[in-house]
Amino acid sequence: MLPSFVALLGLGLSAAPPPSPAAPSASALLHAQCRTHAADPSRPWALAHGMDLDGKAFRARDGRPASDAIVAGFLRRDAPDAGGTARYFFDAFTPDGTPVEPHPALQVKTFLLAGYPRSHSFRTAWGQVTLRELVASLQHDFRPALAASPDGAWALDALSHVLEPGQSFVNGAGETVRMDAVMDTALATLEAAQAELARGMKAGLPQLPKNKQGIYAHPCGGLHFFQAVAGWARFPSVRKAWGPRLDAQVDVLVYRLASESRQYEAALTAAPAYRVPVLVQMVKFHGHFLEALGRYRDETGWKPTPAQARAVEEAKAALEHATLRLEATGAFRDTEALSRTQPQLALDLVGDACHAARGWDLWASAKAR
Template identity: 80%
Template sequence: MLPSSMALLGLTLSAPPPSPPPTAPAAPVLHAQCRTHAADPGNPWALAHGMDLDGRAFRTREGRPAAEAIVAGFLRRESPKAAPPARYFFDAFTPDGTPVEPHPALQVKTLLLSGHPLSHTFPAAWGPVSLRELVASLQHDFRPALATSPEGAWALDALSRVHKPGGAFQNGAGQTVRIDAVMDAALGTLESANSALAEGMKAGRAQVPKNKQGIYAHPCGGLHFFQAVAGWARFPSVRKAWGARLDAQVDVLVYRLGSEARQYEAALVAAPAFRVPVLVQMVKFYGHWLEALGRYRDETGWKPTPAQARAVEQARAALERAALQLEATGAFRDTATLARKEPQLALDLVGDACHAARGWDLWAPPGAK
């Protein structure tokens, strides 16, 4: 989280952001930051972010598959005396505060999206556990209220990987959960959260201030929630049913690019003492933004309009500029020192570099990753 004084992001900047500098090699910096610092076998949250970039191929610095390290070291289960089937779970944090699964289902979602089939087994402390069993535990714990919660993005993304339209399952409370109803509720949640931005877009306002309202009350600005919802539209029947409603959310996301860019640039000028946290926030936003639209394109076949394609190029240029400015501060080169002084900011520097590298790769020309 940024300091409260970063309400400066709400300052108005009448002119658009400055033009990007000539292309520079920021992408290798982002990739190196992720692959170096996310490979800590004692930090499962970081390992999951490395898998966001490199999928099931990502390994710890000792060479072990990251997925195995996560499950073997951090998966927990209810007492063996509990009634079958066994229930598996990850704690939100370790006793010393290391993040494991601060958002429900983050790890299961990561395992699914990294390419592991449901039949894949992982070595746990007590024996092999399949991904199918982990999904069963997710379904057992799932409550429909997560579809309307900012914390629901990861569980929604995971469930949409293993269900098709018309699918259903029973949770541990005995409720029959229908995936269509869950995802329809999630779309409604996204629309409601984005309402202020949608109004600003329709009114032609240059920006909508970020005041932790609506979508800005979600982790990572709701960009994970967009990914979870938009990915469900990979099914033609869903795409047809949602139609213009989903198109409008894509338009809002594109509008956000200019709206937030103005506020970040204003904050850099108005609060030079907070240059590093502002730049980290910029890398977070531009990287997640590119990742969100890249996933949407790849999963649904979406084809951007010429204006949307220009927005993608603007986002890539903005990410390039922000990453290079952050590199110039030395933060990437001395993340360990930063971790001792500001541990949350150091975590952001790692996780956001992974998302930014993934977002960059999704839109890089062939052979340029």
């Protein structure tokens, strides 16, 4: 019987001959996959993933900055009443199903983390709009319940980059939203989601099966949620208040590395027909893992222990191996064709390549740090 998570992955492509000795490196493959397939100006979700890798420098295929293509083509506005303020938003999907912002605040979070100042102005069909106005609309729409939702990661990440401990805002429902309380709830949510993994780690279990429970019910296995929570600890007062609680969540993430890696390798052996989807999942997990810990290090000054540093090297090796095996199937070369038969898998091939390339870059010079 196949592992339960394999049955959800879908069918893969037929295996192709292994790459030649002159084949590109795993890093080059990931970067090329992202920069080639994320640049379509009609695919705003993909453009945002290109920005995850290259920030403000990422451009759509037509030469425009990716952010300009996203805002000009897909930002929507609720016109204000007399004397009121306009509300800006992105739909989750276009009418034909193209993802725009399937997770609340993904685009605003992307612009903020790319380094755009809030004073930056974007051109739209009705005139100029600033990133500050987009943030104000995010705050208007934000509800504290998102702090306990798997879909809240992107909004939390965005807000934590425009607010500091002790600050608050009033949302469209008239509620005063206090960021300290929101992020404390988010940490508690992360702890609850990873509780089963924490128990497995403490019990010394070699692995904990992933069956869409707990953190595995989150998009991308909850690694965006981890990033949003962990980044708040860049403030010394937060780091002091959370202390061992956040340290424990980092330990759980490192435990997940060994646990999940074993299960992916077992799935490859047990279900060769699912080779491509499993390899994509491997690139997804290891790339997001490296991105999450790389951001945590850079944003908070975290210094990994020797064991944690070894885990990072193991994740890099696993990402490299999975990427090269995925290239051998022909999946990277056939992404456009795959989008017509397995659109979600094709999207994963693009988005996960972008995250993985960024995760790789964050640790590429780790020995020099």
